[in-house]
Amino acid sequence: MAAEFPLPRLILEHRGLSKLRSTYTERLPERVDPDTGRVHTSYHQAVAATGRLSSSDPNLQNIPVRTAEGRRIRQAFIPEEGSLLLAADYSQIELRIMAHLSGDRGLRAAFEAGQDIHRATAAEVFGVATPEAVTADQRRAAKAINFGLIYGMSAFGLARNLGIEQGRAREYIERYFSRYPGVHEYMEAARRTGRDQGYVETLFGRRLYLPEIGSRNAARRAQAERVAINAPMQGTAADIIKRAMLKVSEGLQRDRLPARMIMQVHDELVLEVSEDAVDAVRSAVIDAMAGAANLSVDLVVDVGIGENWEAAH
DNA sequence: CGACTCACG
DNA sequence: ACGTACGTGAGTCGT
Numbered sequence: 001m002a003a004e005f006p007l008p009r010l011i012l013e014h015r016g017l018s019k020l021r022s023t024y025t026e027r028l029p030e031r032v033d034p035d036t037g038r039v040h041t042s043y044h045q046a047v048a049a050t051g052r053l054s055s056s057d058p059n060l061q062n063i064p065v066r067t068a069e070g071r072r073i074r075q076a077f078i079p080e081e082g083s084l085l086l087a088a089d090y091s092q093i094e095l096r097i098m099a100h101l102s103g104d105r106g107l108r109a110a111f112e113a114g115q116d117i118h119r120a121t122a123a124e125v126f127g128v129a130t131p132e133a134v135t136a137d138q139r140r141a142a143k144a145i146n147f148g149l150i151y152g153m154s155a156f157g158l159a160r161n162l163g164i165e166q167g168r169a170r171e172y173i174e175r176y177f178s179r180y181p182g183v184h185e186y187m188e189a190a191r192r193t194g195r196d197q198g199y200v201e202t203l204f205g206r207r208l209y210l211p212e213i214g215s216r217n218a219a220r221r222a223q224a225e226r227v228a229i230n231a232p233m234q235g236t237a238a239d240i241i242k243r244a245m246l247k248v249s250e251g252l253q254r255d256r257l258p259a260r261m262i263m264q265v266h267d268e269l270v271l272e273v274s275e276d277a278v279d280a281v282r283s284a285v286i287d288a289m290a291g292a293a294n295l296s297v298d299l300v301v302d303v304g305i306g307e308n309w310e311a312a313h
Numbered sequence: 314c315g316a317c318t319c320a321c322g
Numbered sequence: 323a324c325g326t327a328c329g330t331g332a333g334t335c336g337t
């Protein structure tokens with residue numbers, strides 16, 4: 001209704017601003033440690049079933065970024081005098097892992113060619129002659145399809161996300177799987193493996209058990225099947241960034257670099273770096289993150305540097 | 314304490 | 323027939 005009427009739009013706007021104020025603007029200053037002058041989070045290694053870290057008290061893995069007002073909160077995260085913040089994030093890591101685990105030729109080729117993956121997907125699914133001819137709407141739909149694949153999507157879920165008819169969503173999915181048959185085979189294999197073994201595992205062998213995969217309740221079973229598809233990709237990404245964190249830590253110590261790794265946000269590491277060491281730290285972090293696993297597609301790392309967390313992106 | 318909402322990847 | 327995209331944490335409200 002917010003798209004059509006002022007009142008619901010104002011209610012949602014008010015909720016959004018209230019969320020930012022009550023959760024971040026008012027709470028984070030209360031969390032500044034008087035001894036250090038900093039906000040310190042706790043990371044948990046045995047909470048998320050997929051192997052991701054989680055963060056609490058306060059959660060620093062859900063600092064706003066999607067709206068202009070939210071980004072003002074991110075701007076409040078600053079380094080000490082004489083240092084800068086460096087943010088390094090993996091580009092499309094879960095889709096790259098999907099390309100690796102599935103071995104799909106077309107998907108691997110798209111990454112190897114350095115293509116905009118959502119654009120390349122759109123060209124295939126919508127039968128556009130060249131990636132350049134893909135429209136903004138087609139790219140947006142392809143991006144939703146790519147996310148959906150990682151989540152073990154249904155036509156219902158894709159339709160709701162895109163605001164289209166379920167039949168049309170079904171067509172998109174069928175088109176995708178006919179263009180990327182290796183991905184389709186991988187999805188089927190993930191369900192089968194989950195059912196046969198009662199668990200699935202990441203590239204490095206960490207397991208996630210699926211007690212509901214044999215349930216007689218269709219909804220529970222379907223949920224377990226989506227987990228069987230998603231967990232190897234999300235979990236392998238989690239394994240890779242943990243390996244990268246060890247490599248970064250070792251690299252900083254080995255070269256006596258004046259930098260500290262201060263945050264992890266699932267596919268991103270944030271470091272506080274002395275200004276004069278920025279170039280050396282940048283290349284050390286890229287090497288560590290890109291070299292954390294040897295997949296059949298490259299791991300690409302984007303790095304930004306700035307005077308606050310927002311500016312480092 | 315659960316449901317709901319909303320912040321993130 | 324059935325419910326529906328994966329993983330989290332936190333504030334608010336009602337019970």
